[in-house]
Amino acid sequence: MAKVAVITGSNGRIGQASCRRLARAGLVAVGVDVGATGAGNWPHYQCDLADLAAMRETFAAIEREHGLISVLFNNAGIYHDGENFLDATPEGFDQTLDVNLRVPFFATQLVAKRLIAEGQPGAIINTASLAGQAGSGVVDYGAAKAGLINFTKSTARALGRHGIRVNAIAPGVIDTAMGRRVPEANRTRILAGSALGRMGEPEEIANVVNFLAGDEASYITGATIDVNGGT
16 A cells, blocks of 8 residues: 655755655655645645644544555745844744744644554654754744754654654745845855756755655654755
């Protein structure tokens, strides 16, 4: 039976590319997004994952209709354009931490509990960021992604004995709507300092997602893999 993989933020370019790549590898790729309709030819579930009750209902529906979730790609995220630290608001901070850190925390907990109950292994993959390693002008975003990297290491230790691997990917500037919203001066500076000197493509992230989801990565957990063109 094919493994079931849930991809959050599935309507974005990285989400779409990951759904396609995992489906091509033989998994049942299931997209979850706030959008009412899906952006590709795979099962789509509309859900505001910040609503934890809605998350539980959605994941339960996926399991009923497709089977146990073996792979979770915590890809959904938000970024407040050009937000200055001195102008940040409690509301914006809460939303940023909620979507970028709280949602992956509880989605991972939900999937892990079901895998442990069924005695099955699994793979969790988190979208971190170069901003979580090097810092960011958008301070709350950088802080949330740094927290996600630590969360990845911590849950890898907590879940390893159950055969559940947890890893993260730290993209650099990728050709997505979010990547294109990085101020041009900042984007130019980052790319000029990279070894490859270009933006990454969503498919280049999706290939790493597919690797981490599969058996070839069976001895990798707690890692954050840089996919940033040598930044």
